[in-house]
Amino acid sequence: MIPPSAPLRLFGKLDPVVETRPDGVIVVRSAKPLPHYAASLVDRLEHWAKVTPERVFLAERAAGGGWRELTYGAAFEQILHIGAALLARDLSEDEPVLILSGNGTDHALVSLAGMAVGVPTCPMSTAYSLVSQDLGKLSYALDLLTPRLVFAAEGRAYARALRKVKERGIEIVVSDDSAEELGATPFRSLLERPISSAVVSARTQVGPDSIAKFLLTSGSTGYPKAVTNTHRMICANQAMLAEAMAFLKDEPPVLVDWLPWAHTFGSNHNFGIALYNGGTLYIDAGKPMPNGIEATVRNLREIAPTIYFNVPKGFEALLPYLQADEALRLHFFSRLKLMFYAGAGLSKPVWDAYRDLSIDTVGHAITMTTSLGATETAPGALIGVREVDRPGIVGVPHRGVELKLVPNAGKLEARLRGPNIMPGYWRRPDLTQSAFDAEGFYLLGDALRLAEPNNFAAGFEFDGRVSEDFKLATGTWVSVGPLRVDFIGKLDPLVKDAVVTGHDRDDIGMLVFPEEEAVRALAPHLPADVPLAEVLGDPAVHDAFRARLAEIAKVSTGSSTRVMRLALLADPPSIDLGEATDKGSLNQRAVLANRASEVEALYGAEGAPNVVKL
Structure with missing residues (x-):
């Protein structure tokens, strides 16, 4: 049973209307149109500069430790x-x-x-x-x-x-x-x-179609593309977000946010929410990693946000501090309306922990939601606007967004159309043309499934990347996205990230980027200065991972979900090779391409020192 939220205007109504075509294609859109939106983001800045010139717009830590504040x-x-x-x-x-x-x-x-x-x-x-x-x-x-x-x-x-x-x-x-x-x-x-x-x-x-900025995508195995971001894209998306998160119109939001402005989540989405709605953004110099989370905690001790955005790794890094410190917990939840994660899947234990903490602290559950989108969609396309009992539900289309679901290899491939969609990639007309279908829908590349059978109002769940799914040698399809999220959650806290292998192989494997501190704890007999590669070859470490694989196998539904082997990688994902971004996202295609030798060793007859088999 879901604990009731505090009485407040949290979400707006995005009641979906569904059109089913004879060829099996489904089109979903909001019943209500998108309201008027500003012609440019600067128009909103000018508006707040006239209406509330003394309100703090941005604040960042000064050299002396205080806040350097900038008013509208x-x-x-x-x-x-x-x-x-x-x-x-x-x-x-x-x-x-x-x-x-x-x-x-x-x-x-x-x-x-x-x-x-x-x-x-x-x-x-x-x-x-x-x-x-x-x-x-x-x-x-x-x-x-x-x-x-x-x-x-x-x-x-x-x-x-x-x-x-x-x-x-x-x-x-x-x-x-x-x-x-x-x-x-x-x-x-x-x-x-x-x-x-x-x-x-x-x-x-x-005007609306003027170029506001370029944002570089993470790229796959090659170099990033420059996504053309117009004022129309950004402002239309901000109007969508304000309709979905209705409380943004009730009071100016307060954000404490680290997410990089080089990425659409931090810039268009979060920075845009603060500016468009006349709020205050406290620039957080922290990062969701051991040497960066302390700065975030310090900021949250001083500033209580009304809405909190983070990637799953950020919520995971913050959680033990909230659990251990009642004063921090009381301050963090004191005026928080909504928690919002994106960029990757959030594990159920972390989801549950935040709900339990909020209930214990303020007497009711603080809602946590997520969305679906991309750099090319400014970024919000779908958003969760209902109370749910698990993570992973990306919701329904925003007002003004059309979602087209096209049957593809047993899944529903998502395509998007609306004023928040990019006009194209800068100076790459070839890539632009291939990014849209004949009706002008942007090819998102994600697959979706209904969160509840035959209930479109309940929204959709992420069902993996269409391009990442593959078949085993037996012809069995492997749905990479859900499998990867489930695997990382079940091996918590040993695994930082993982990439699914098995294309045209007999069984599924994983390339695992381990959580070094947790893995070293599995082999306390080894000196602290032993190289990580040697730790990953220790029998005690292998036994621990093998036991986890056996637990997963007991509940697997067949070869499409049973992980039979894994390779523990000592070298972290490479920025230069396009394997990772600075917000913690992993590019699975790049990892597989760059580490083909590791994949071969994973399936080789001779067991490599870093390979664990069930």
């Missing part, structure tokens, strides 16, 4: 100055601004200034500059986008990448005191540029 009024004035500086450089869609550094106030101002005057920006994953060894994706982005200005708030931290930028004769702008040594322009000089008549004129030229 100050933000709007400052972006006009920066916009004048961008126009003075004759920047345009063909020669935009590339942003290397992560979330921050100056980053936001540069992005919004570009939106105001028709100069798109492209925030790039910080890993491409700070973690990458060959800077290959940076070089690719410079070639694809041809920017004439590159911004990095912390010049010294990005010095290696900025040297590559400098070699091309591109202007560099930095916020810190490294401008002189790097031959860069100080950010403050942009703020000092007088607001010109050209800014006023440019503002009138920006």
Whole structure:
């Protein structure tokens, strides 16, 4: 039984209407149309600057430990100055601004200034500059986008990448005191540029179909694509989100958020929710990992959010702190209306733990929901707007979104159409054409199934990626998405992530990225400084994983769900090879392509030291 939520206006009504075609295709849309939405995101900033100029829009930690706050009024004035500086450089869609550094106030101002005057920006994953060894994706982005200005708030931290930028004769702008040594322009000089008549004129030229930004997808085995994001996409999606999460219109939301602005979840979705609804975004410098979660906890001790967004790994990392600290728990839940996860599947134990914690803390369950979308859909396409008793239900289409379900190899392939869908990939008309069907529906690549039989109002569940599913040598289909999520959950806390193998093989295997601390605890007899590869070959570790495989096999429904072998990988996913992103997402196709030798060893007759078989 689901505990009742506190009485409040949480969700709006997205009652689905269903059309079934003779060929088996199903089209689902909301019964109500999408209301009017703003022509540009900057129009919303201007609105709040007039209505509530002193309200804090953005806040980030200052050097002294306090919060550096930026009000709506100050933000709007400052972006006009920066916009004048961008126009003075004759920047345009063909020669935009590339942003290397992560979330921050100056980053936001540069992005919004570009939106105001028709100069798109492209925030790039910080890993491409700070973690990458060959800077290959940076070089690719410079070639694809041809920017004439590159911004990095912390010049010294990005010095290696900025040297590559400098070699091309591109202007560099930095916020810190490294401008002189790097031959860069100080950010403050942009703020000092007088607001010109050209800014006023440019503002009138920006409309719904103007390009607001480019967002780079994670890519598969190759380089990322640049998704063209228009103001229409972003603003229509924000109107959709406000209709779905009705409480956003009742009071200005407060967010404490770390999710990278180089990705659509952090930027279009979360940053957009704060701005579109006149809320406050506290920029969280933490990360959902051992050396980063403490910063998030510190922020949450001070700021109580009204809505909390995270990826599943983030909710997992935060959970033990909430369980152990009553004061933190009381503060975190004190005004929280909704928890929202996306980016990957959330395990049932973590889901249950948050519901139990919220009931114990505030006397009722704080709802946790999720959605479905992509960089190409701005990103929200479907959203859960009902109380449910398990994770994984991605809900129903937003207002204004049409969902087409096409029978495909025994599944229902999802395709999407609406004002939140991209016009295409920048300078890749070939990829754009292949991304849409004949009716103009975007090919999402995900499969969906009804959460309840014959009940469209109950919404849909994610049913894997159509392109990732495969057949065993026996002809049996393997549904990769649900299997992978179930496997990781059942091997908690030993597994950080995993990739399913078995295409044209006799049985299913897994390439496993282990949780190092938990795995080392399985072999306490080994010295702490033993390399991880040696730990992964220890008999005690193998016995523990084999026991888990046996438990899974007892409840499996057949060869399509029975994992018979796994390879424990010592090397983490590579950013350079496209195997991982900085928000923790794993690219399964890239892993399989890059680690083909590991797959061969997994199925080889001679057992490799890191292979465990049932």
